[in-house]
Amino acid sequence: MAFPSDAEGIIALRSELMLSEPFDAMWTAVCSTQLARRLASGGDARAYVAEAPDGSLVSCALGLIHPLLPAPACPRGLAARVHTVATHPRYRRRGLARELLSALLDRLEADGATLFELHAAEEAAPLYRELGFAADPASMRMTRLRNAGRRSEEPTRPVLLPVEEYASTVPKSTGSAFVFFTDQHDRPVQLRATYSQVHPWQFPGGTMDHGERPWQTAQRECHEETGLAVEGPPHLLASVFGLPGGDWPYSTTGCVFDGGRLTDEQIRSIVLDPDEHDAVRVLPLKEWEPLMPAQDFARLDAVMTARLTGTAAYFDSWDWGK
Known part of the structure; x- marks a missing residue:
C-alpha cells in the first residue's frame, strides 16, 4: 500500500510513462503535494507501489474514489476511477501491474466502491479485461470547453478528447535512423554488435534522442560508432517498421539513409566504439545471409535493392521477438 511519502514517485512514473509531455518541475510539485494529501488518512486516493532495490518506485496503481447518487449498481453511492497504472520498462513482464492493480481493486471495493471506471491504453486493455472490465458501448465521454456555453450556428463537430487522454490511447513508437554503406564494389559494410547475439550484424545507427530528426540521428550515431562524418543532403533508402513484442514493448519506426560507397582507406579508418561493436566486415550480399537472422537479412536485401x-x-516486418 502507498503512503503520502510515495506521492512524488507515483507522479514521476505517471509523468514519464503515461503523459505525452512530461510535467515540468512546477507541475510535478503541485501534483505531488495534492496527491500526498489525498493519500493521507481520510483522503480519496488509494494506491499500491513496488520498489526497486534502491528504494525508487518502479510500478504503481492509483485509484480515486468519488461520490455518486446511490443506485442499484452503487448502493453506497461510491465509485472509483483507476487513474494511473504504470511500470518502468525495465521491470515489465514480471506481473507487477497485475499484482498492484488487483490489490488496488480489492482495496477500493473494501472501501465501498462498487462501480469502477478507467480509460485504457490499447496495450493495457487485455489486462483490464482479465480483471473484469469491459467496454460500454452505451457510454460517451464528453468534455466541456471554456467557451462551450456560447451558441454557435456552425455544424456540430465530434467532441475531441484532451490531448493527454487521447495520447494515452494510441500506440507508442520509438524512432531510429541508420546509415547504409557499401564498398566500391557494392558489397554491404556492417558492424558486429557486442550487446546483441540476436541481431549480430548492424548498420551504423540507433535510437533517436529527444528533439532530433531522423537525419540528425543518423549522422550523430554514425559518427559515434564509426568516426565517419556523413554529409548531406539525405537520401532515404528505406522505411523500416516493427511491431512490439516480447523483447520491446513499443513499435519501432526507422529510416535507413544512403551513406554512399566507401574506399578501402575509409573502411580501414573506421574507429569502433568497443562498448557497441567489435568488428567491421565487408561481404557480398549473399554471403551475409548465413550470418544473420532471416528478418535481418530480408531488411538488408531490401535496402540493397533500393540502393541499386x-x-x-518499405519494409514493415522487422517485428520484435522474431
Whole structure:
C-alpha cells in the first residue's frame, strides 16, 4: 500500500510513462503535494507501489474514489476511477501491474466502491479485461470547453478528447535512423554488435534522442560508432517498421539513409566504439545471409535493392521477438 511519502514517485512514473509531455518541475510539485494529501488518512486516493532495490518506485496503481447518487449498481453511492497504472520498462513482464492493480481493486471495493471506471491504453486493455472490465458501448465521454456555453450556428463537430487522454490511447513508437554503406564494389559494410547475439550484424545507427530528426540521428550515431562524418543532403533508402513484442514493448519506426560507397582507406579508418561493436566486415550480399537472422537479412536485401534500383524500400516486418 502507498503512503503520502510515495506521492512524488507515483507522479514521476505517471509523468514519464503515461503523459505525452512530461510535467515540468512546477507541475510535478503541485501534483505531488495534492496527491500526498489525498493519500493521507481520510483522503480519496488509494494506491499500491513496488520498489526497486534502491528504494525508487518502479510500478504503481492509483485509484480515486468519488461520490455518486446511490443506485442499484452503487448502493453506497461510491465509485472509483483507476487513474494511473504504470511500470518502468525495465521491470515489465514480471506481473507487477497485475499484482498492484488487483490489490488496488480489492482495496477500493473494501472501501465501498462498487462501480469502477478507467480509460485504457490499447496495450493495457487485455489486462483490464482479465480483471473484469469491459467496454460500454452505451457510454460517451464528453468534455466541456471554456467557451462551450456560447451558441454557435456552425455544424456540430465530434467532441475531441484532451490531448493527454487521447495520447494515452494510441500506440507508442520509438524512432531510429541508420546509415547504409557499401564498398566500391557494392558489397554491404556492417558492424558486429557486442550487446546483441540476436541481431549480430548492424548498420551504423540507433535510437533517436529527444528533439532530433531522423537525419540528425543518423549522422550523430554514425559518427559515434564509426568516426565517419556523413554529409548531406539525405537520401532515404528505406522505411523500416516493427511491431512490439516480447523483447520491446513499443513499435519501432526507422529510416535507413544512403551513406554512399566507401574506399578501402575509409573502411580501414573506421574507429569502433568497443562498448557497441567489435568488428567491421565487408561481404557480398549473399554471403551475409548465413550470418544473420532471416528478418535481418530480408531488411538488408531490401535496402540493397533500393540502393541499386533508386526506389526507396518499405519494409514493415522487422517485428520484435522474431
